[in-house]
Amino acid sequence: MIETPYLLFLGDAPDQLSSKVAQGIRDWRPDNAVGQYRMEGCKADLRLPDMDLAEARAAGAKTLVVGVANRGGVISPAWKKVLVAALEEGFDLASGLHNLLRNEPDLAAVAKATGRALHDVRVPEVAYPIANGKRRRGKRCLAVGTDCSVGKMYTALALDRDMKARGLKSTFRATGQTGILITGDGVPLDAVVADFMAGAIEWLTPDNDPDHWDIIEGQGSLFHVSYSGVTLALIHGGQPDALILSHEPTRPHMRGLPDYGLPSLEAVRDVSLTLARFANPDVQVVGVSVNTAALDEAAALACMAEIEDRMGLPTVDPFRQGAGRLVDALVAL
């Protein structure tokens, strides 16, 4: 558990895109973001108050989050001075970079001396159990994709937001680095040891009120040969009541696999249902989320109308339209 609220560290970000982790926190958990810290030459701007460390502490910030990605995921020497000072000022540090905070000798030494925590969200901190398959109370929803990076996290966050706006009981359950930094909690599933993947998801989505929904962040795709095992662990550990199919309609091939075309939405629906039913016989596919960022408005609407007609399922782009129709589908279950 990472202590909130955060000061979002943008460092010397070369452009806006490199700060997308910080942007995600700002967009989805604005209450967690008291301000931004920008160094000289920073080209990103979250339109949050610029603060130095003392101002952020005074505003209540407890953790400095490295919200910027360098080329190579390294911890830039230029950042070190600020990170060390932050520890000395009483901040914990959190990062999703490949290179770990804890492996930087200077940061580790200062954290130890000051008693502050270094949160590397790529590293599991919990000894997860082996999955026991027992049915749990409460409802669970999972997005499954035709590919990696088609908008599953965005769909889950939009669903959670729109459910809360209606006064429904909902929790976004993060399974990746960005999601964990956004919420301060979760399972870094891609770094969990094989035998414990499904158990980690059971641990993440425990017994709850009968009318509570866990909105589980999806990962990978059953049809992406590099990561499909991770996706199946989510389906069997999460024992979802509702599946949402996620798709990006302009993708020429599976991400990172030039020789692999995308599966059809029908194939993803059928295989996902067959496998998910084994953990939860009542599971249903309730809708489709389409990432239409690469299409203009007319093309996006035409694409979604075609899919809705073909699949017989409510089909939305949660970014363009909100997730309201998907919430309707969950409520109707």
Add this chain to the structure above:
Amino acid sequence: MIETPYLLFLGDAPDQLSSKVAQGIRDWRPDNAVGQYRMEGCKADLRLPDMDLAEARAAGAKTLVVGVANRGGVISPAWKKVLVAALEEGFDLASGLHNLLRNEPDLAAVAKATGRALHDVRVPEVAYPIANGKRRRGKRCLAVGTDCSVGKMYTALALDRDMKARGLKSTFRATGQTGILITGDGVPLDAVVADFMAGAIEWLTPDNDPDHWDIIEGQGSLFHVSYSGVTLALIHGGQPDALILSHEPTRPHMRGLPDYGLPSLEAVRDVSLTLARFANPDVQVVGVSVNTAALDEAAALACMAEIEDRMGLPTVDPFRQGAGRLVDALVAL
């Protein structure tokens, strides 16, 4: 890579069953087993020459393999004296126990001082890549089960033996602790980090002669909710040309999951094929292996005849009958 041949250490095994790892090495790789080391009170016997450490060294043994399982998988204090002496005599040590050799301070110190290796086959020693999905030359066969522990490893070892007996090119590819100790090499898949599971199987089954078969040891089941992700990584990383369905006909429920019945062989066939085709469009299900150890001869034959008739596939118990008909099916592909 564990150096062969081995001296098989049975310690103070309380019964024959507790030495089943050693038995597997003796049955499947007799050339790797120069002798057995039994302590006072040992109730197991592999019918190998009893040897002390000096005799085993003289007979060429390079590694002492802990071939016995204690309750709890611990390294018994009673064994320590022998294990330390073995290191001092020039043996490497290998073990598949949960408690690691390397975590025993006395063993670690002596191994360091003598320059000997401690092989804990539960721990991956290789930085596996992320799977790239590229098609590889050579053929691959994988057994997929209705459940865990239904005879997939035995089926693979029997296939490999019977193929070699016919002069065919074949390699058994171990993916679990016992298989790794039997062959001295392999991937401890259940201990690999999620993102690298499929990549580890690609690494294990590289390009090969067009007429060479990798016989890949299966793990788990697509329908076992605790481990299904591991199974799917095997299917997508292994990109098998041939699948064999493995089944144990008297199992009342999925292993360790009292609320879960077993899937039908038809369900395993259909889901496995759908998912496997994405990595290898030419994949076929070529046969069924049935573990009939719990049935008498007449019941076993009746069970297999029923399955063969229903599935239209050659159906054998490799333990009772050998894997010859499955080899025929692979050759006919």
